[in-house]
Amino acid sequence: MAGWKMTDNLAIGRGSRLLRQSDVQAERLIAILRMVLSSALFLGVAGLLLNLDSAGLTARRFELVFLLFGAAAYFVLGVTNFYFSDPKRFKFWQSWLFNALEVGLLGAQLFIDVYDPATPSLIALASPLLLVITLVLAIQALRYRLELHIFTALLLLAVCAAVTFYAPLVGEPWSNAVIEEMRILYSPPPNVMRFVILATLALVVGTAVYRSRRLVLRVAKEVEDADNLRRFLPGELSVDLSDDALSDLRTPQRRDVTILMMDLRGFTEMTETLGASQVADVLTWFRGLVIDAAEKHGGIVDKFVGDSAMLIFDRKHAPETSAPDAIAAFQSVMTGLDHRNRSREANSHPIDAAAGIHRGAALIGAFGDDRRLEFTALGTTVNVASRLEDYAKAKNLQLVISSSSIDVSDQNFHQFTDLGEIAVKGLSEPISVLGLLSK
Numbered sequence: 001m002a003g004w005k006m007t008d009n010l011a012i013g014r015g016s017r018l019l020r021q022s023d024v025q026a027e028r029l030i031a032i033l034r035m036v037l038s039s040a041l042f043l044g045v046a047g048l049l050l051n052l053d054s055a056g057l058t059a060r061r062f063e064l065v066f067l068l069f070g071a072a073a074y075f076v077l078g079v080t081n082f083y084f085s086d087p088k089r090f091k092f093w094q095s096w097l098f099n100a101l102e103v104g105l106l107g108a109q110l111f112i113d114v115y116d117p118a119t120p121s122l123i124a125l126a127s128p129l130l131l132v133i134t135l136v137l138a139i140q141a142l143r144y145r146l147e148l149h150i151f152t153a154l155l156l157l158a159v160c161a162a163v164t165f166y167a168p169l170v171g172e173p174w175s176n177a178v179i180e181e182m183r184i185l186y187s188p189p190p191n192v193m194r195f196v197i198l199a200t201l202a203l204v205v206g207t208a209v210y211r212s213r214r215l216v217l218r219v220a221k222e223v224e225d226a227d228n229l230r231r232f233l234p235g236e237l238s239v240d241l242s243d244d245a246l247s248d249l250r251t252p253q254r255r256d257v258t259i260l261m262m263d264l265r266g267f268t269e270m271t272e273t274l275g276a277s278q279v280a281d282v283l284t285w286f287r288g289l290v291i292d293a294a295e296k297h298g299g300i301v302d303k304f305v306g307d308s309a310m311l312i313f314d315r316k317h318a319p320e321t322s323a324p325d326a327i328a329a330f331q332s333v334m335t336g337l338d339h340r341n342r343s344r345e346a347n348s349h350p351i352d353a354a355a356g357i358h359r360g361a362a363l364i365g366a367f368g369d370d371r372r373l374e375f376t377a378l379g380t381t382v383n384v385a386s387r388l389e390d391y392a393k394a395k396n397l398q399l400v401i402s403s404s405s406i407d408v409s410d411q412n413f414h415q416f417t418d419l420g421e422i423a424v425k426g427l428s429e430p431i432s433v434l435g436l437l438s439k
Helices: 009-055 061-084 093-113 121-126 129-142 146-164 176-185 188-229 235-239 243-249 267-273 276-296 319-343 380-394
Strands: 253-264 299-305 308-313 353-369 372-378 397-402 417-422 431-437
Touching: 009 061, 009 093, 009 129, 009 188, 061 093, 093 121, 093 129, 093 146, 121 129, 121 146, 121 176, 129 146, 129 188, 253 267, 253 319, 253 380, 267 276, 276 299, 276 308, 276 319, 299 319, 299 372, 308 319, 308 372, 319 353, 319 397, 353 380, 372 380, 380 397, 380 431
Parallel strands: 353 397
Antiparallel strands: 253 308, 253 353, 299 308, 353 372, 397 431, 417 431
16 A cells, blocks of 8 residues: 555654744744834934034034834834734745845845945944844744844844945044944943843744754653554554644545454454453454554554444555455464464463455545544445455355455465355355465
8 A cells, every 4th residue: 555654754743744834933023023123223322412512523413313204114024023923924035035035135234324425334333233243144044944044144234244344444534424333333322122032042042942942842742642642543544643644634535445353353252351451461462463563564444343344455557455454464364363372371362353355346535524534434345344244254264255356366365265155245246255264
């Protein structure tokens, strides 16, 4: 059953969903940080304006007013980002757009700070904006998107390099205005702004570490839950539990399959003579034996009901080989039973089984509503296999299989005895069957 083998799709599917949830949460947190940063910038620049007035310096008023409006625009960007960070409105391309706009705003503010021809552009990196740029880089750690981080980092580095070296004026003496501007850049208002940005930077890094650890623990728990879930569900339902995958499974497909029904003989009597723990041990061992046989011969265990098992064998590209697979799986189980019986203790209860096999069309899919789904096969083929199992138990046969399921001329099936035609409940016409006698 090549199309039904268990893969890592579950981990991939759950990981993608968790990453999207983390992206949305990160986007909202980043939007809040943008509003906090823009507020700090606004207050810092306003403080510089007041300081310039008190010092009687007006040469840099235009630049600072521009930076003031830039901080306001930055705040609007944060508010817009916050609005679109709602899970219903968020699209991943928005992160790229908002990052590009953020870099553009910071680059423009950095450039205006040194655009005066008499000002060496090298002092751009003395601006508190450099810490804002560093913080923007650190903020990327809140996301789990390496490509977006690389894009933002390269864009920021390119902008900073272009602004810093566009007119360095190396070797020329600095004017008094430039020296006074440097003094102002390290006055209390911008230094308070630097302190706020550094504190925010520490908070961002701590938050990024916390979110990373929380995500790792959450993924680990979901993987653990998924591994536990596989013990209770068929492979088809435990491979990928995403909405799209379940939607596909809930659209039944009509397939040519072989159904193997198997049941322990005398189990009811066994439960009356053995203790509860011994009965549980027998059932656990038997089910493990059946699972091993199904996996070895390309089948899946559809369900266990008490001491009964239903297996589905589907060779999509060679359906005629599914019945021989079912026979081989049954023989593998019987070999295990024989080995246990031969090696059992003198007072232990011998174990035997009976089975029915039929090949034909069946509906394969997940049936049920949103509260409970069951992966199974439905149709006449399943009912016939169940009736053949009942017939095997009633006639003291190991296995009964419909003649139409296999090529009766194949020498591999010489051990089967022709049982002729039997009437099967639910069918209007009798069917020809073959059988294996119990030992």
